[in-house]
Amino acid sequence: MTIGLDTRLREVLGKATAQTLADGLGLETAGDLLGHYPFRYAQRGERTDLGSLALGEEVTVAAQVRAAVKKTFTPRGGKARRRDLLEVIVADEAGRSLTLTFFNQSWRAKELTAGRWGLFAGKVAQFRGRLQLNSPQYQLLAEDADDQAGAIEEFAGTLIPVYPATAELPTWNIAKAVRTVLDLVPSPPDPLPGTVRGRLGLLDYGTALRQIHRPDSHEALGAAKKRLKWQEALVLQTVLVRRKAASAAEAATPYPRGGAILDAFDERLPFERTAGQIQVGAEIAAEIARPHPMHRLLQGDVGSGKTLVALRAMLQVVAHGGQAALLAPTEVLAAQHHRSITEMLGDLAEGGALGAPPEATRVALLTGSATAAQRRAVLEDVGSGAAEIVVGTHALLYEGVDFADLGLVVVDEQHRFGVEQRDTLRAKAGRPPHTLVMTATPIPRTVAMTVYGDLETSRLTELPAGRSPIATHVVPYTDQRWMQRTWDRVREEVAAGRQAYVVCPRVGDTEPKTEGDRRPPLAVIEVIEQLREGPLQGLRLGLLHGRLDADEKDRVMRAYAAGEVDVLVATTVIEVGVNVPNATAMVILDAERFGISQLHQLRGRVGRGTHPGLCLLVSEAHEASTSRERLDAVASTTDGFALAELDLEQRREGDVLGAAQSGVKSHVKLLSLLKDADIIADARAEAAALIGADPSLESEPRFAALVDDLAADRGEYLEKG
Numbered sequence: 001m002t003i004g005l006d007t008r009l010r011e012v013l014g015k016a017t018a019q020t021l022a023d024g025l026g027l028e029t030a031g032d033l034l035g036h037y038p039f040r041y042a043q044r045g046e047r048t049d050l051g052s053l054a055l056g057e058e059v060t061v062a063a064q065v066r067a068a069v070k071k072t073f074t075p076r077g078g079k080a081r082r083r084d085l086l087e088v089i090v091a092d093e094a095g096r097s098l099t100l101t102f103f104n105q106s107w108r109a110k111e112l113t114a115g116r117w118g119l120f121a122g123k124v125a126q127f128r129g130r131l132q133l134n135s136p137q138y139q140l141l142a143e144d145a146d147d148q149a150g151a152i153e154e155f156a157g158t159l160i161p162v163y164p165a166t167a168e169l170p171t172w173n174i175a176k177a178v179r180t181v182l183d184l185v186p187s188p189p190d191p192l193p194g195t196v197r198g199r200l201g202l203l204d205y206g207t208a209l210r211q212i213h214r215p216d217s218h219e220a221l222g223a224a225k226k227r228l229k230w231q232e233a234l235v236l237q238t239v240l241v242r243r244k245a246a247s248a249a250e251a252a253t254p255y256p257r258g259g260a261i262l263d264a265f266d267e268r269l270p271f272e273r274t275a276g277q278i279q280v281g282a283e284i285a286a287e288i289a290r291p292h293p294m295h296r297l298l299q300g301d302v303g304s305g306k307t308l309v310a311l312r313a314m315l316q317v318v319a320h321g322g323q324a325a326l327l328a329p330t331e332v333l334a335a336q337h338h339r340s341i342t343e344m345l346g347d348l349a350e351g352g353a354l355g356a357p358p359e360a361t362r363v364a365l366l367t368g369s370a371t372a373a374q375r376r377a378v379l380e381d382v383g384s385g386a387a388e389i390v391v392g393t394h395a396l397l398y399e400g401v402d403f404a405d406l407g408l409v410v411v412d413e414q415h416r417f418g419v420e421q422r423d424t425l426r427a428k429a430g431r432p433p434h435t436l437v438m439t440a441t442p443i444p445r446t447v448a449m450t451v452y453g454d455l456e457t458s459r460l461t462e463l464p465a466g467r468s469p470i471a472t473h474v475v476p477y478t479d480q481r482w483m484q485r486t487w488d489r490v491r492e493e494v495a496a497g498r499q500a501y502v503v504c505p506r507v508g509d510t511e512p513k514t515e516g517d518r519r520p521p522l523a524v525i526e527v528i529e530q531l532r533e534g535p536l537q538g539l540r541l542g543l544l545h546g547r548l549d550a551d552e553k554d555r556v557m558r559a560y561a562a563g564e565v566d567v568l569v570a571t572t573v574i575e576v577g578v579n580v581p582n583a584t585a586m587v588i589l590d591a592e593r594f595g596i597s598q599l600h601q602l603r604g605r606v607g608r609g610t611h612p613g614l615c616l617l618v619s620e621a622h623e624a625s626t627s628r629e630r631l632d633a634v635a636s637t638t639d640g641f642a643l644a645e646l647d648l649e650q651r652r653e654g655d656v657l658g659a660a661q662s663g664v665k666s667h668v669k670l671l672s673l674l675k676d677a678d679i680i681a682d683a684r685a686e687a688a689a690l691i692g693a694d695p696s697l698e699s700e701p702r703f704a705a706l707v708d709d710l711a712a713d714r715g716e717y718l719e720k721g
Helices: 014-023 030-034 106-110 171-184 194-200 205-211 218-249 258-267 275-288 306-319 331-349 373-386 421-426 445-452 480-495 524-533 550-560 595-602 625-634 640-650 653-657 659-668 679-692 701-713
Strands: 038-044 058-073 085-093 097-103 117-127 132-133 139-141 160-162 295-300 324-326 362-364 389-392 407-410 435-437 454-459 470-476 501-504 541-544 567-570 583-588 613-619
Touching: 014 171, 030 171, 030 306, 038 550, 058 160, 106 171, 117 171, 117 640, 132 421, 160 567, 171 205, 171 389, 194 218, 194 524, 205 218, 205 306, 205 480, 218 679, 218 701, 258 331, 275 306, 275 454, 295 306, 306 324, 306 331, 306 407, 306 435, 306 501, 331 362, 331 389, 331 454, 331 550, 362 373, 362 524, 445 640, 445 679, 470 480, 470 625, 480 501, 480 583, 480 613, 501 524, 524 541, 524 595, 541 550, 595 640, 613 659, 625 640
Parallel strands: 097 132, 295 435, 295 454, 324 389, 324 407, 362 389, 407 435, 470 613, 501 567, 501 583, 541 567, 583 613
Antiparallel strands: 038 160, 058 085, 058 117, 085 097, 117 132, 117 139
């Protein structure tokens, strides 16, 4: 029987096995199964780090049986008859051990004899301080390299593949299915362009598949991984390069540099723009002046002045008769942008009002909580073109929001919007609008090249003059003296006429999710009462979280901005965009429950004025834990780009790509954004050469099919314009 990569697994493995693979791992064809690569390779005598196993984790470990002890015990209550218990101790050569427990299965002692190596799979538990697997599934390996008796053929080699598995589908069952399919699939057609493969000295596709699943040696495995990583990188980069080329070919309305309202705004600026703001501003101005749509990503660390750069771009469009829309992820942030833009423009935002300058415009705000009357008035101004700058949330995407001449779309905090939302807003323009994507979350170079590879990238790295430094310290939650000092520092800042934030990970008033032995995360609704009656008694406290209605959120933020609230107790709703220069102190409770970039964003809410900022990371994390290392890293630097690189090192690839990018995760299985930066960069150059020579890839139909599959089937991840 000869099969192809598109053959359904039920035709090869039978209905029952195929159904298990489909239900447990989503594998339905021979190609799906052969694309389910091992995530590591076990070896007899390898030093498996049994000490790093996490409680509750489903694991497969390679270990050697050290001893098997038969016991009996009486179940709790004492009334049931005594039962048999077999305890098997397995370990690696470094002496780290793990206990396997089998109830009423003493017969297993006959095969689990001292000295035998095997793969053991199950959920990690703990009993009396010892890690254990209860009733694990296992597969014994050969007694030695020359004796394969008792070992299944899939594990006859030196390197033993260990697959992502499920409780119902252990790794050896997957290996058996892979072997069956490999034996039946002839060498498949190679989708990589032959010129690329030859120039780089890469294996052919069939050899790479065989060596990734059943490697002959470490060298063969390395060559297989290199080949398959290159395929992933080249397909991904070709999608991005092709998309970028298609965008560049579209026609857009050009808006010349300068213009009356932009010139008037620049004359009124009470400060000098930074060198970075001037350079990035010039790049954007030049692109907006071209007859093709701009697609640019603006990365700016916390407080680097992205809003000013974006506003100047909007004014360039407005000066020449176009409209600009700013899309924000939350009502708090939309209102903040509307306020700051209106304040920065002064009477230049009073278009149509008596006494306003002739070049003045009108700035409109549209959110989901607007009243019917407010909505009607805004829609009329937007539709007539009277409102030339429109700030809003997802409400801008609704039917009935029609622009007179939308020329520029600014998307703030890109990762919070789905592709359909962004494309809906762009579709409201008669011609493709220019697009500026802003993010305050620093993005490592390889992530930017992979996730935002179809956008030109600009970085703002220097802070404007007048921004104050922020000191950050880790505070142990269980040390009462440190905690008392923490609240004393908040009171000192308030006594000096300044303000503070207290941040918690949870809102409250609902049953928290249990997390094993850990207490539930602290909640703002509960913490504000404790502070009111305890260490911050007598201060004016405000409450802000996502469940408040829009009017209440706006009222609280306006009161805080006006200095009528001393301490704002909030969730991460303040993470981006909130700008209160008088706020100088922040206490983040349960800080270990936040990620590095999130902590950095939160910290950026203080020190925005002339007084130094203080950020206290309150945590229960132990000194030597990875959580504490993460907090110490945040405390050690305010360089967001350095922290972004560290974040990439500590997080799993899938977490970096994110849930919204699941399409690419299904195509990118081996490629590491951290370890394979050189492959990604080289693949970018190869992709540009391929598209430059053959824009439709007509000469490479198999490769074109892979590119089309990623672009069409999973394209939501790539739709950044």
